Amino acid sequence: MRLQNKIAVVTGAARGIGAAIAHRYAEEGARVVATDVSSAGEEVVAAITSKGGTAVFFQADVSKASEVQALLAFAKENYGVPTILCNNAAINIPGSVVETEEEVWDRTMKVNVKSMFLTSKYFLPEMIEAGGGSVVNMASANSFVAEPRLSAYVTSKGAIHMLTKQMALDFAADNVRVNCICPGWVDTTFNDAHADLFGGRDHVLKSIQDIQPIGRTIQPIEIANVAVFLASDESSAMTGSAVVVDGGLSAK
């Protein structure tokens, strides 16, 4: 029980990596507020509680300040001030800068980057007053290496890397640690639209060895295990770090 007595908020928890993180946080003893713009998060919470974990769901669009403030109020009402904030929600709409509509560019920055600004802006003052905590931002291997026809997404993930470092500096003295995880290709539907531009997921997966030296996609739980470590006191000397979990993708 590495997260006993901790209160965690996980964004984008209705499926994929966020759902795996919510499960693992609850397994490690945290009381979990799972949040997502999709109501499918209800099912994730039902699965967690059926296994004996403690979790509640709150539906929110984390790119909107009023909904982030409502999320914080909901978390406090149910469990208390969150001391773990896992900023995981994101969208991934492919395209070069020429192909990308201005609305898509703005929405990507809003959902992927501004959401982290908003949750941090409203959660951190209370987290600091509660004695500190851990912020875990979901970045990407694309924080370091670009890919063709993915302009808005890779730009947003580069920004998250720097936001993580910047926040680490401002809040180190307040006992708030801020780190990010940089996954490679994880086995969710997140990359399907991008893969469609290159012959489809099955076709692209045929050459996975060339993309990701471990020769397979990464399972969401392999990212969630790192999210547990960064949320826990085991990583107490880590802040401003980008933990790469990419099966060797960016080693080339």
Ligand SMILES: NC(=O)c1ccc[n+]([C@@H]2O[C@H](COP(=O)([O-])OP(=O)(O)OC[C@H]3O[C@@H](n4cnc5c(N)ncnc54)[C@H](O)[C@@H]3O)[C@@H](O)[C@H]2O)c1
């Ligand atoms: N899958 C990968 O290969 C991969 C690789 C690197 C990084 N990541 C990152 O991991 C994170 C999770 O990705 P995933 O693969 O689980 O994707 P996913 O699409 O399965 O899950 C993303 C979740 O975020 C939610 N979401 C989207 N917009 C939201 C909003 N405005 N407010 C609240 N929730 C919102 C979605 O409803 C969804 O449940 C993302 O930050 C992604 O950039 C994924």
